[in-house]
Amino acid sequence: MKQHDLYNNLKQIRLRLGMSQQDLAVIAGVSRQTIGGVESGQYAPSTTVALRLAKALGCQVEDLFWLEQDTPQIEAVPAQHTPTGKALRLSLARVGDRWIAYPLLGNDAFRMEMIPADGEGKYDSSSSTQVKLLDDLEKLHHTVVLAGCTPALSLWARAAERWHPELRVHWTSDNSMTALHRLCRGEVHIAGMHLYDSATQEHNVTFVQAVLQNNTAVLINLGSWEEGLMIQPGNPLNLKSVEDLTLPGVTIVNREIGSGSRQLLERSLQQAGINVKSVKGFEQIVRGHLEVAHAIATGKVTAGVSTASVAAAFGLEFLPLHRSRYDLVILKPYLDEAPVQQLLSTLGHRRVLSQLEALGGYDTSQTGEVIATVEPMSNTNSKRAKY
Incomplete structure (x- = not known):
């Protein structure tokens, strides 16, 4: 070879x-x-x-x-007519004697599934509870819990599970600050975040420092993405900038406090000298990138803030506002755990990078690299040099 x-x-x-x-x-x-x-x-x-x-x-x-072998190709029949003529992400299945290609667009790109339970028991505010196991205990030891808002985390998790069949990744959809606090409370192994500090012009590090408490954390890059305004198909109101959100007939949905999307919207409006009260729908809250896209795609609102990849998946127009760095935050002791090592080992693999790049709007040039190590009770962070 x-x-x-x-x-x-x-x-x-x-x-x-x-x-x-x-x-x-x-x-x-x-x-x-x-x-x-x-x-x-x-x-x-x-x-x-x-x-x-x-x-x-x-x-x-x-x-x-x-x-890395040459990527094989097969001939497949489209399951439905797609008038875009663009390259699309596809799901494939063998039906009879033909391969059928299913376009991953809109809701078809994000499947809701009933997740099998590992156990059952009373769930209340007690410090602990007795749980009756419904699965093999040995399997549970191979679980990594991942919190963050981008659907790309789920995509990465499924790709890693294919590479390591014994690995289980449990993904919870949380905004950046919620994910970070859950990490510090010991509820998850990895927190994904995309917050920007205008004062330091740095992504994520200062927020991790503020919440870290008595832990040392490592920030590993998942990718960088374009964030901006998603707009109804065809942009019927001809929106060209954040200032246009104040035009008659324009309404938006917003994200909850603690999310990177809300932070970006507030910062963009402030830079444009616009009072948030002038934007219809600013207090209309939905949770998650997919909910924003669905509200726009169904015509309930005109626009909302999310990423270029989500806009592409729903066939929406996109107006870029900021290139954001999405980092994975991990408490340093967790790096020694075998399931976490297995999950992270897939970040630099071409199969995972190709999946991220196929989403559109993702820059994977730093994917898998250590961005910073943040120490507790200190205003400094040590950044790893490239070799």
């Missing part, structure tokens, strides 16, 4: 563990130049070196290295 067909996730995993190239070289018993050559793709490691690297990082060889 040609050398350029071999891909690796070595740099992302090394940085998440806070190791320099020299640190890893010493533990694995190889030279620093070897580490640099493997990470850059200029050197294909021998079986011995690959095993040493995996052992040093506490993971499997297949978590570090994989072969």
Whole structure:
């Protein structure tokens, strides 16, 4: 197999563990130049070196290295007419002797499912409760709990479960601040967030610092995305800027306090010198990106703030306002847990990156990289250097 067909996730995993190239070289018993050559793709490691690297990082060889084959193609019949003529995300199924392609558009792109229960018991405000197990206890040990608002988290979770069949990812849809507080209360392993501090011109770090309490957290990038105004198809009122939200006949829906979308709307209105009371629907609250898109797509409102990928999925017009960085916040001790390591190991894989890029509006150039390590009770954060 040609050398350029071999891909690796070595740099992302090394940085998440806070190791320099020299640190890893010493533990694995190889030279620093070897580490640099493997990470850059200029050197294909021998079986011995690959095993040493995996052992040093506490993971499997297949978590570090994989072969990228040419993407196969099949002939499929569209399940319904799609007049867009654009490239679409598709779901495929074999029906009889034909492959059928189902367009992932609108509500079809986001499935609601009844989730099988792991147990049952009384649920109240008590500090603990007795739960009757309905599934094998061993399976529950392979669960990672992920909180955040972007549907891309669910997409990532399902892709990771395919790669690691024993892994279970439980995703809860929470806005950025709610997810962060849940992380600090010990309710989830990973919190996803996209908040911007105008004073420092930094994403997420200052908010993590403020809520962190007595924990050390690592911020890992999921991707960067375009945030802005989603508008009814065809933009019938010809909206061109945030200022147009005050025009007669324009109404919006807003997100709840603590969400990145609401923060962006408030900041954009303030920069434009617009009083929020001048925007009809500012106090009309829905929870989640999909609810915003559904309200616009069904004609209930004219516009709302979300991402380019959600707009594309619902066939809505999009007016960009800000490129936001979406980070995954993880308490440092959780990085040692095997299920968390398995989930994070998939971030740099081409299969996951391709899924994110196919959504539209996503920049995956930093996906899987450690953005910052934030220490408690301090106004400083240490940022990892790129090698």
